[in-house]
Amino acid sequence: MKVFRGRGGRDDGWTFIEATIAVVIMAIMVLGLTIVLLAFREQLDRSWAVRVMDQYGNNVMEEVTHDLRNATDVSVRSGGGNTSRIDIQYLDPIRHKEILTSRYRADMRNVRIEKDGRALDPTFPPRNLGRGESYEILQFTLAPYGTDTPNRWQREDSFRRKAAFIDAAWELRFKLRYNRKAINPGERNWDVTKEYYNRIYVRNRNLVVHKGITE
């Protein structure tokens, strides 16, 4: 202690060497902390963006899958790009007297999935995206089992299956990308792609399901 206190008095203040060392240490720590905080904030922003995308992907998959599980029939048309327009027919769940239809499509421009003309989740994409940030729908397709899969075994297996199985087994794929373009010098473009996948056996297609009767 005496070393730093010079002559040892309480009110002597700091020596020049003490002050210089303190300033240097503070400067190094503040600089280090600033760099760490900036990098940390960048990571936090990326992580948040990916969580939001993941939540949306799971929401969409659950909603469409739920409707498909209760479907009596499905029709799929091309929706432009790598997307499908999916019409799902199902018996009204309360009285079983009417056939209802849910219509899904991907709105590529506004980056959202629509159900019956309305956004499935109005909170996506978030409105407070920063500069250079964007989301993109790369794929939203519903295809019969084995026709749109990277798995060779499934493709071959689909040729061995009966028509009743192929007509009722569907594969739903939803692919989203988050882009983060470089804004400041020294930054690099960054993106994350997430693919969501569900296989659904539309069991009601192979059951006797009519208006008023569910067997």
Added chain:
Amino acid sequence: MMNEKRRWSDDVGSIDFVQLIVGLLIVGIACVGTFQALQFGNDQLNQQMRYRRALSEARSCVEYWQGRIHTDTPNNLEMNGNLSSPNGSNNDVLIDEGDPDNPNDDVIGYVRYGPIVPIPNAELGKDKRGQTLISHYVIRTRVTWWDPGQSHAERPHEVKFQGAMVPAAL
């Protein structure tokens, strides 16, 4: 006591060098602790994403066998399941891609299903051969995977899923 009071009143209120260093040390340690906690939270969220994907794969596998049982009865070999088939087979799926430029950080899920178990129900009666009719089949699937950085010597993460289906209707 009086001396003590005088000492406090003489104090000009500034901090000395040692106090500064101790203060910086405390702030530094708190920062490191906070960052580690946040990093842990981030890893947990990533793990949850993989878990959800694995669950979706397990459910998809159940859906396949539900469809088969319902429309296109599996043969005896298929009914035995594929729990013992080696990794790298046709049922391996990509759970998490990680960095697209680096194929080594991909997380692969190994999808397996256990023996498909027929559940007889005496109330349904018997078939021509005198055997009790099957009311439904139970299907169990399992997806295992190792997280990035996790050694394959460790026990993998695992998701199990169970479903049931009535016998072939067609």
